[in-house]
Amino acid sequence: MWLELDRESPLTLARQIYRQLREMILNGDLASGHKLPSTRSLASELSVSRNTVIEAYSQLIAEGYLKTYKGSGTVVADGLHALDIVVPMERKLIITPEKAPPEKEIIDFRTGIPALEYFPRKEWSNIYREVCQKGPASGFGYCGASGIWELREAIAGYLYRTRGLSCAPGQIMITSGTTQGLSLISHILRDNQKTVLVENPSHSGLRNVITMAGCSIEGVPADEKGLRTELIHDKRKISFIYTTPSHQYPLGGILPIQMRLELVRYAEQNDCYVVEDDYDSEFRYEGPPVSSLYELNPQRVIYCGSFSKVLAPALRLGFMILPQKLLGKYKQLKTYSDLHTDSLGQYTLARFIQNGGFEKYIWKMKKYYGRNRSILMKELSKWLPGRFDVLGHATGLHVVVQFHDTIFTREIINTIVDNGVRVYPVGSFYIVKEPEHNDKIILGYSHLPPDKIVRGIEIMSNALL
């Protein structure tokens, strides 16, 4: 029997024999009832050990390709001729990364990426190692959908110390980042009769998360002060309102208390929820941290926190504080979405918070980002004196700059890109792009080292001269 064996192949000889026989059976070269050579004779024919052939045969028998009859030896089983079936030929693995070829280095003022080169590699990996080597074996099993208790407790303590926000650890649900939290909440609160209100402008990715979950969204204008709550008075049914009160994304405003009260009152009166996305309030460069909307009405506000901005996106760790009423539904949905979030990462973060390393790290980064921010400001005033105002508060990882004399048209943006810098006009953050807002641009300064910021602003400014 003609079989071709490749002794260089990663496949064992038995496997190769198996695959070639299988192919011959499926494509009809070996018809039903055809008697195969004895293992001994095929072995000597191929000059392989007899066990190799036995292994191949026994697999074909186990899978039903071959039958053995006392006396009459091994024959091909019935009903296997299958020309219509796609049988993949033996082939080397196609190893061709999808990634496009790396484009030329560009200074990108995008928002929301922390300074990855400052990730606390040593502390984090040492804690992870300790968790992994000294933790109880049960820690490698399934943990509850809510997340591990130690982390929920640590987060509750952290929020209380740094934001004065008090909640029970039992209400804190660990998510694989804010994206997952928002997605699950949207699924839970989805209601075909109702709409989700989102700030306009806002983060388009998060708007997509809500619509992908099957909710229909509607924008409510936001300005430098944040969501314009006075515009939410229609009586249409609302399932929830997505908002960023501590630092409106992207405009940067802090929602004033009067509007906060209006918002939670609205939720109370219309029996809906407010989702408070507190994505970057850890970084505030003047004044104490703003307090949360959550505190004003823990029964109506869903608080979303993320560790992607303060630590690293790669970890996919975030949390939500949920009203008691939603806990049951949430746990069920999380269970059937991915059971729970990676628990070794959860244990590691819990200890990092408990041993104080996390808050130390935030302080360090706050200094660093604050410096980046003032460098950015200094450069702007140096190159474009009197031509712009800065919107929003000195907080977070990006700044919004409004120009008196410039509209950032596609042409201008492209010119700047051609010169090696990317900036983002505010108009593109609206549900329906609003070019009239392209007098404002967003500059993220967290992931760019100072020299890049300096160079980037110089390049942009020259393009605007």
Add this chain to the structure above:
Amino acid sequence: MWLELDRESPLTLARQIYRQLREMILNGDLASGHKLPSTRSLASELSVSRNTVIEAYSQLIAEGYLKTYKGSGTVVADGLHALDIVVPMERKLIITPEKAPPEKEIIDFRTGIPALEYFPRKEWSNIYREVCQKGPASGFGYCGASGIWELREAIAGYLYRTRGLSCAPGQIMITSGTTQGLSLISHILRDNQKTVLVENPSHSGLRNVITMAGCSIEGVPADEKGLRTELIHDKRKISFIYTTPSHQYPLGGILPIQMRLELVRYAEQNDCYVVEDDYDSEFRYEGPPVSSLYELNPQRVIYCGSFSKVLAPALRLGFMILPQKLLGKYKQLKTYSDLHTDSLGQYTLARFIQNGGFEKYIWKMKKYYGRNRSILMKELSKWLPGRFDVLGHATGLHVVVQFHDTIFTREIINTIVDNGVRVYPVGSFYIVKEPEHNDKIILGYSHLPPDKIVRGIEIMSNALL
């Protein structure tokens, strides 16, 4: 002004002043327009530093509770009397774990939990540490929804070496466990006009994953040989068929080739998909690994693999091999579900596979589980000679035992539990419980050390005498 400061509190003094003033404003004790004492006088009144009071005031101003007028000092802003708002009182954190008190130690023959005490703690955490300390900073940022290329490449190579399964790494999508993979696939293939066929009996949790995604399911009988494909002939529309051909869960059969061909033919003819859940075929104690259904028709079969059984559930790492046609939709849905799976874990697994540690580990565990299995068999024959048959093949992490003379009624199960052992009758794995199948029970032996297995079988047997 009467304020109470607690110098033991985790809250700073400024924060305490801020919160108490805010409370007095919201509940009306401090009415709109009310003039506050100067920072200097309040500071001396409370005997705290003036900066402390300035910090509290400036936050109240930043949040809009207070206004400052040239000359007239600091006054309470308008429209803040809000008796209707729930303002949480200062309170200590409620630290009460949800967990129920640990119940008395029971020998639980549940299925699907690996031997957690054998997790390769050292190798894994050392690799993780190296990844974390020596990897490029970009590794801490967002990675694509498909997962990191190195891991997809490593998995492709692993599948080719160990299963002879060839696929392009570009088709391998990293999931946060099979649960997530199945959930996303169910969302993608959901179609109100169509049904999802599942094996009956099967894993109830995974059935729930499919229905939670909005699909309606229907059972197709499975027996010791696996899915009874001859029963899938109705012309109702099917979106996909969920199956476990390498080791039917729970009955343990290997689907014969004739039925495999029938299955992929059916998918081809009815333009639907087959989901092949290959949850534990790494552990096969006799004969070579069974080949995958996927190979018979890569355009119609979605292959699901998991690392929860071979490594640890805690890691939440799995993968799917998807037909080209579904890649785009999948990536989009994954992006808006949780962006991507934790990438440090992905890098670690990639290296563990590349350096050969992973396959060594599987071999080691295969030996261990094989021993557990034969111990279990030996004990069964010792205590219950001639009273049972073993169904299914010698593979995976559990065995199905059929009794000739015993029906495992709730009473019997409870007696066994009262004696400290839990076993699972097969009847409960059916979509509609089928007591007539309670002559069979499932015994998982992977997570139980040998002595527990011995003791457990003895206890169960005594309850059956």
